[in-house]
Amino acid sequence: DIAPENRPKVGQEVNQVRDILQKQLDEAKDHFLQAVIAKKLEEEKIDVTLPGREGHLGSKHPINIILDDLESYFIGMGYEVVQGPEIETDHYCFEMMNLPKDHPARDMQATFYIDEEDLLRTQTSGDQARVLEKHDFSKGPLKMVGPGKVYRRDDDDATHSHQFQQMEGLVVDKNVTMSDLKGTLEMIAKHVFGQDRKTRLRPSYFPFTEPSVEMDVSCFNCNGKGCPICKYTGWIEVLGAGMVHPNVLENAGVDSTVYGGFAFGL
Template sequence: MGLKAKLEELKTKGLVDIQAADDQRQLNEIRVKLLGKKGPLTEVLRGMKDLSAAERPQVGEFANKIKTELATAIDQQLQVLDQKSLQQRLAHETVDVTLPGRQAQVGTPHILNQVIDDLEDLFIGLGYEVIDGPEVETDHYNFEMMNIPKDHPARDMQDTFYITDELLMRTHTSPNQARTLETHDFSKGPLKMISPGRVFRRDNDDATHSHQFNQIEGLVIDHHVTMADLKGTLEVVARHVFGDEREIRLRPSYFPFTEPSIEVDISCFACGGKGCSVCKHTGWIEVLGAGMVHPNVLRGAGVDPVEFGGFAFGLGPDRFAMLKYGVNDIREFYQNDLRFLHQFQREVK
């Protein structure tokens, strides 16, 4: 059998095999078998060395034509298989668009954020500004501007994360008050602000303490501000958070940045002041500290303490949430246990 006849036979058999291929893997094996270096087409062409010089060009041209026909047939079959595969996938992945959709889960703010947002709304309604500030603070604003010099024993009350001798993680949000007090223009009106945010202290983590917690501090500076103004403000806060029946009492205390200083208790919301395990049978629950701004704090910010005065207070949203919702361990707020957090879901408007 001559080379041309062998090539013609090879083409005929190859076209049949190509048409019979059911998938891309099988088609690729046929491509390698027919057109590869060790395939029958190459093997036939090796016999060209035995042809005369006149026959070689004719057979070579014929061989290239067959090679092109086979390659074209393979490409066409590949397109057919691709289309077939696509149709199978479309049939398998068909979606019934008339079916009702799956309802997406909508999150809700963390319970601590809910408490903070609620208090912010309350104070904004009372005419306060919400002032934010850096969590990495300087010793100057965190302590010295708060009437706590480097040798003051009150620093022992606030175990501090120091980054350098001057930089630290703020132990309270009071530095925001100092910064704002320095720049406030009293010719445009009084200063009424709250400073919410995270604070950091090197506390042992237990049921009532954490190395990180939230704080909201408030500051009011104006002419003729009195302790009565402070008491009235704190009554509004206590009744807003814990109920309209709540009463408050003020007890003398000590803070370096206020004078006089007070601790604030609310009548127990669990027993109505009769005495129970929540209030340790006293009828009262301690909730925050406050006082009249110390003259040294005003002087440090360039404010005349003879002309201006005011009050400051600091409350813990974490503690408020623990008391309001009966949470016994502050660490629950930070462990991201959905079983715990789902108890405080609210409707998202």
């Protein structure tokens, strides 16, 4: 009970006490909050001077290194790069390439057939037929390379594989000669195997070219003296090539009396 005349005074004092308590409470709260932040900072300290984690970049596969190099080499010589399907038809893989169904040379190609008409391509030559069919010779010569995977029914060993990489090349124009082919193959061999390599052509047989040749380069390991890599011959076989068979041109609707060309397979 407070006498009415004292009430203002008491009220004032109560207010003062409340203000003091509130201020101390706020200070204490503030103090704890600072302590919590300081503790957190201490625990989560990051040393920004530490070296960062090293990134692990992948590297190119050797096959891709060679493919990229060859593609840019041929693009530099005015060739276009063509990619065909790995599941190819009998029509493009064989028939268009002068290999009708009963042709004995089909035995050279141990083929994985999917059904009567579809197969895993044994060669990238199907790309040749597709490009030949479409090419407009009024716009200039045809120059293409077709890189890609091919499949054969071979037992895998050191020098055979059921799946390997090929690069097909085709040039068709008026007045293309065997010496154009020879010059081109020599340039390719020197680009890939080095300027000091010697080359030689041996007669060979392919159904899609006539005449056909195989090219050897002098062994990069023994320089022609003979070693296990070149089977003591001094030479390593690197590609097959030849002048495009007139049937291949005619199959694609190209007049073989006007146009001719050469093809190679690396």
